Amino acid sequence: xxxxxxxxxxxxxxxxxxxxxxxxxxxxxxxxxxxxxxxxxxxxxxxxxxxxxxxxxxxxxxxxxxxxxxxxxxxxxxxxxxxxxxxxxxxxxxxxxxxxxxxxxxxxxxxxxxxxxxxxxxxxxxxxxxxxxxxxxxxxxxxxxxxxxxxxxxxxxxxxxxxxxxxxxxxxxxxxxxxxxxxxxxxxxxxxxxxxxxxxxxxxxxxxxxxxxxxxxxxxxxxxxxxxxxxxxxxxxxxxxxxxxxxxxxxxxxxxxxxxxxxxxxxxxxxxxxxxxxxxxxxxxxxxxxxxxxxxxxxxxxxxxx
Numbered sequence: 001x002x003x004x005x006x007x008x009x010x011x012x013x014x015x016x017x018x019x020x021x022x023x024x025x026x027x028x029x030x031x032x033x034x035x036x037x038x039x040x041x042x043x044x045x046x047x048x049x050x051x052x053x054x055x056x057x058x059x060x061x062x063x064x065x066x067x068x069x070x071x072x073x074x075x076x077x078x079x080x081x082x083x084x085x086x087x088x089x090x091x092x093x094x095x096x097x098x099x100x101x102x103x104x105x106x107x108x109x110x111x112x113x114x115x116x117x118x119x120x121x122x123x124x125x126x127x128x129x130x131x132x133x134x135x136x137x138x139x140x141x142x143x144x145x146x147x148x149x150x151x152x153x154x155x156x157x158x159x160x161x162x163x164x165x166x167x168x169x170x171x172x173x174x175x176x177x178x179x180x181x182x183x184x185x186x187x188x189x190x191x192x193x194x195x196x197x198x199x200x201x202x203x204x205x206x207x208x209x210x211x212x213x214x215x216x217x218x219x220x221x222x223x224x225x226x227x228x229x230x231x232x233x234x235x236x237x238x239x240x241x242x243x244x245x246x247x248x249x250x251x252x253x254x255x256x257x258x259x260x261x262x263x264x265x266x267x268x269x270x271x272x273x274x275x276x277x278x279x280x281x282x283x284x285x286x287x288x289x290x291x292x293x294x295x296x297x298x299x300x301x302x303x304x305x306x
Contacts, residue, residue: 017048024102027175029247030168032256035098039256043098047106057104058114061121064096068125075129078136080269086132087263093125094259112188113205116212122161122255123215129262130154133271149275156278157258159222160286164254166219167293171247174239186216234300242296249289253282 021044025031031040067089074086100118104110130150137146173179189209196206258278265274 020044020048020106024106026101027172029244030172030251032251032254034260035256039094039098040102043095043102046095046099047103051103051106055103056114057100057107057110058117060096060100060103061114061118064093064100065121065124067096068093068121069128072125072128072130072132075132075266076135078139083266083269086129087266090125090129090259090263090266094256097121112185113208116185116189117208119165120208120211120215123158123211126154126157126258146272146275149272149279153275153278156283158218160253160278160282161255161258162215162219162222163286163290164250166222167247167250168254171239171243174234175236177236186213189213239300242299246289246292246296249285250293253285258282 021041024044024047025036025040028036071086071089071093074082074089097118100114101110104114130153134147134150137150189212193206193209193213196202196209261277262274265271
């Protein structure tokens with residue numbers, strides 16, 4: 001009888017943990033598969049360990065950035081051993097980067113600046129890692145062709161992630177019938193930047209907001225064909241039906257796919273394969289998805305009259 005009670009308690013605990021895990025996630029359609037089955041379950045364990053502490057999502061984000069910067073430094077040595085350790089720190093960055101959002105959703109203590117910092121953390125880290133890889137190659141002699149591939153790969157990743165981030169956010173906005181968080185975010189952060197600039201205070205926050213505003217400008221140039229076109233208020237169910245498969249394909253080439261590919265290739269010192277995947281495979285996929293997305297968008301986009 002006692003064993004039956006213990007088993008029932010374990011089942012109730014398991015259901016509770018599963019429900020909490022689900023609450024810590026975004027909509028499944030906008031989550032990368034590798035996140036759902038690998039990174040986020042590990043990150044959730046970390047979240048449960050620190051849930052009752054005073055650790056904030058922003059502190060997890062900053063820890064993630066530190067882990068990523070250490071990874072970039074290790075890659076700069078250009079040695080097999082430092083490559084292995086660098087991959088481990090990059091893996092730690094991914095876990096902490098996943099955990100900040102999960103903690104914020106569970107505790108409901110996320111902040112606009114925290115979401116902004118989390119959003120650009122990946123760009124800080126990827127920049128550091130690419131610089132580290134470039135330094136590592138430069139120490140091995142003439143590898144100008146690899147440095148060229150590195151630059152092309154970096155530009156490709158920026159464009160790809162800008163597209164993924166924009167269409168994922170828009171999908172969530174429309175399907176969840178919420179306001180245009182992209183446009184609202186730009187207005188909100190632009191006002192904050194002006195206030196900080198006048199006060200000449202908090203240079204870190206001001207720098208982060210400025211980077212976001214530049215990032216948003218790139219997003220607009222890549223996703224909006226005409227400056228005067230506006231996205232029509234689509235029916236959530238209809239939009240979900242038309243874009244459900246497409247958004248899964250967009251997130252297939254999301255940040256975690258890039259990170260995992262880079263980690264694996266760095267362990268085996270096969271950076272050239274990583275470069276060709278990001279420059280070739282993902283660029284071709286991005287172009288195909290962008291063309292399809294524009295065709296679907298034409299059923300919702302209107303041009304306001306003068």
